[in-house]
Amino acid sequence: MDVTICNLAVCGGGNGAHAVIPIARRNVRGRLTVYAPYADEAKRLEDGARVNEGIELVGLHQGLKGKPDRVSKTPQEVVAEAEMVLIVAPAFAHENMLREMAPYLKENVLLGAMPARSGFEYMASRILREAHKNHAVIFAMQTLPWACRLVGYGQKVKILGQKERVGVAAIPATAAPGVAELLTRLLGVEIYPMRHMLANSLANVGQIVHPGIMYGLFKNFSGETFMEDAIPLFYHGVDEDIVELLQRMSDEILQLTKSIQARFPGVRLDDVLPLKEWLRTSYAGSIADPSTLLTCFTTNRAYDGLKAPMRPTGTGFFVPDFTSRYLVEDVPMGLLVTRAIAQLAGVSTPIIDEVLAATSRWLQQEYLVSGKLVGKDLKPTRIPQNYGISSLEQLVQVTTQGWSLQLENGGAA
Ligand code: NAI
Numbered sequence: 265m266d267v268t269i270c271n272l273a274v275c276g277g278g279n280g281a282h283a284v285i286p287i288a289r290r291n292v293r294g295r296l297t298v299y300a301p302y303a304d305e306a307k308r309l310e311d312g313a314r315v316n317e318g319i320e321l322v323g324l325h326q327g328l329k330g331k332p333d334r335v336s337k338t339p340q341e342v343v344a345e346a347e348m349v350l351i352v353a354p355a356f357a358h359e360n361m362l363r364e365m366a367p368y369l370k371e372n373v374l375l376g377a378m379p380a381r382s383g384f385e386y387m388a389s390r391i392l393r394e395a396h397k398n399h400a401v402i403f404a405m406q407t408l409p410w411a412c413r414l415v416g417y418g419q420k421v422k423i424l425g426q427k428e429r430v431g432v433a434a435i436p437a438t439a440a441p442g443v444a445e446l447l448t449r450l451l452g453v454e455i456y457p458m459r460h461m462l463a464n465s466l467a468n469v470g471q472i473v474h475p476g477i478m479y480g481l482f483k484n485f486s487g488e489t490f491m492e493d494a495i496p497l498f499y500h501g502v503d504e505d506i507v508e509l510l511q512r513m514s515d516e517i518l519q520l521t522k523s524i525q526a527r528f529p530g531v532r533l534d535d536v537l538p539l540k541e542w543l544r545t546s547y548a549g550s551i552a553d554p555s556t557l558l559t560c561f562t563t564n565r566a567y568d569g570l571k572a573p574m575r576p577t578g579t580g581f582f583v584p585d586f587t588s589r590y591l592v593e594d595v596p597m598g599l600l601v602t603r604a605i606a607q608l609a610g611v612s613t614p615i616i617d618e619v620l621a622a623t624s625r626w627l628q629q630e631y632l633v634s635g636k637l638v639g640k641d642l643k644p645t646r647i648p649q650n651y652g653i654s655s656l657e658q659l660v661q662v663t664t665q666g667w668s669l670q671l672e673n674g675g676a677a
Contacts, residue, residue, distance in 0.1 A: 269450055270294040273346035274332070275361050276353035277305035280378070282421035283412040284352055284451070285319045289330025291450050297342035298335040301361060305417075310335040312418015322415060324423035339365035348374045348446070352408070354589045355381040355597035355646070362388060366395035373400050374443060376432070380404030381593060382468045382601035383646025385435055385461035390651060401439045404464045406431040407546070409453040411566040425566020427546040429454040431535055433464035437664075462663040463535040466521060466605065469542055471598030472513045473499075474590035478626075479619045480506030481572055482584045489581035495574050499567035507558045512615040514539035517602060520611045527609075528660045586626035595623050596645035600631055604647035607637055608656040 272292045274281050277300035289296050300306040309332075313319050318329035336342045343349055343365045351358055358377055369375065375392070377384050380403075388402045411424040432447060432455050434440040440457035447455040458464050480503075481496055502510070521533035537545070543560040544551065552563035561567065573588030599616060606613045617632060624631045630639035643650065653659050 268293055269348050269446065271297070271345045271347055272450070273297045273299055273343045273349045275299040275343075275349060275351040275365070276357070277302055277309055278353060279412045279414050279421060280352040280408045280410070282319050282414055282418075283321070283408075283410050283423060284350065284378070285313075285332055286321055286328045286330030287325070287452060288350075288450050289318075289332075290328075291452075295333040295345065296330070297346065298332045299337070299339055299342045299361070299365060300335055301337045301339070301364060302357070306335050306337040309418040312416065316416075316419040319418065320420050322420055322422045324410070324426055340368040344368045344370070346370065346373065348450075349376075351375075351377040353377075354593045355379075355384070356589075356593055358384065358597075359387055359391070362391045366391050366397065369395070369397055369400065371397060371399050373397070374403060374446070375400050376403030376405060376434075376443070378405040378409075379407045379468070379470065380464060381597040381646075382465040382471060383597060383648065385433075385465070386648055386651035386653070387646055389435060401443065402435040403439070403443045403447075404433050404461055405447070405455070406433075406458070406464055406467055407469060409451055409455075411570070424568060424570075425547065425550045425564070426453060427566075428548045429456055429546065431456055431458040431464065431467065433458040433461045433535075435461060437461070458535040459532050460663050462524075462531065462605075462659065463533050465601055466517055466533065467536040467542075468598055468602075469539065470594045471602060472510055472517070472539055474594040475599050475619050475623045476510045476513050477502060477506060478572075478584075478586075478588075478590050479622050480509050483622055485584055487583075489577055489579075489583055490574060491581060495582055496572045498570050498572045499561050499564065500570075501572065502558065502561045504558060507556075507561070509615065509619075510539055511557055513619065516606075516611075516613045516616050520602070520606050520609060520613070523609050523611045524605075524656065524660070527656065531660050531664060591623050591627055595620070595627060596629070596631075599623075600637075600645050601647055603632070604637055604649055605659065608648070608653070608659055610656075 271294040313331050318331040321328045384404045392400050409427050409430050415422050432444050434443050437460045444455045444457040521536045540557040544554045550566040553559040573585040574582035575585040629641040
């Protein structure tokens with residue numbers, strides 16, 4: 265595979281999209297375009313970058329600046345020439361973006377999400393198949409390489425921390441090493457190949473950390489308000505109880521991987537790491553004291569100052585924001601997908617169920633009923649059952665042998 269990118273399209277207009285533009289700009293030989301379909305972001309981003317003569321990084325990579333060649337909310341104007349399309353947006357925005365752009369994609373495009381969260385592979389495979397893009401390579405990154413926050417729209421973004429390495433999986437799975445090499449060059453961070461998409465979905469750490477900490481912080485919430493200076497820190501606010509909860513969620517996912525591997529020894533899932541090990545390897549340079557899971561959070565510089573998502577009440581106080589992406593993204597496109605895979609595998613996940621019970625109540629969504637995934641709000645989620653996968657055998661077959669095999673009927677589920 266050629267390890268330089270000629271034309272790159274970045275899709276999204278939030279923190280991550282702002283960060284990737286100046287970083288990737290250095291390594292793209294041709295045009296770097298941006299597809300920003302949300303509200304008036306395309307215009308704001310283009311105007312901001314024009315006034316500032318590029319999007320500028322502050323914090324890490326201070327001063328690095330890069331300008332997109334074109335920004336548009338009309339997909340055919342910005343994705344049609346791209347050899348690589350990189351979606352950098354919360355998972356709940358993936359499907360619409362992909363549906364809008366699919367007809368205009370090059371036949372053999374490399375299309376991926378950074379991060380993919382869980383179940384991206386089912387959704388992307390279906391949409392590309394329907395658009396007859398049968399030669400596309402789909403890739404899924406395990407997370408965003410940076411912790412970053414916008415400082416000025418279209419102009420400045422602060423990079424708080426950078427991960428040491430990030431995994432990428434692909435369909436076909438054999439494409440992962442080449443895609444990883446390309447992304448490493450593009451992003452200036454080590455991107456390593458994962459064995460397959462199932463590993464990526466289960467190794468999605470956001471599904472543990474975001475719903476888990478929200479549950480830990482607010483499980484006893486009963487409507488009280490917070491003064492601004494009492495808003496808890498999110499990652500640095502974890503205590504022994506929350507860390508124990510996160511550990512147990514991570515253990516349940518590892519138990520699930522063991523059960524799948526026991527039944528299907530060919531399906532290697534060693535890319536799915538215990539939470540502490542993942543934090544230690546991903547944030548090696550940012551964690552002052554890596555001795556315990558608690559200190560991996562509380563001494564991690566990349567998490568400095570990040571607060572729990574809250575919304576103002578209008579009277580000078582704040583309440584937890586249960587519509588934040590920590591839940592809207594990481595439950596239906598994260599933890600719930602893992603729970604659905606556990607159901608296919610016949611593995612029980614009592615702690616994950618406890619977290620899902622509270623978080624889905626906060627989201628006003630019905631997913632689990634009497635311990636079964638039969639709730640009325642499952643349709644917009646990315647559980648494999650929504651894509652015609654109804655057994656572990658089928659899931660493994662798709663994972664190891666490719667999508668086109670047998671799920672034509674599943675496309676309509
Ligand atoms: P963000 O919070 O900045 O996302 C908001 C953006 O998403 C909007 O500005 C818009 O461009 C897009 N969007 C929202 N709703 C949309 C809709 N209905 N249709 C189309 N676009 C829509 O997200 P951010 O921070 O850029 O994160 C991107 C991904 O990276 C997410 O999956 C996030 O969980 C993940 N991530 C972010 C980190 C960070 O520090 N920013 C760290 C680790 C992961």
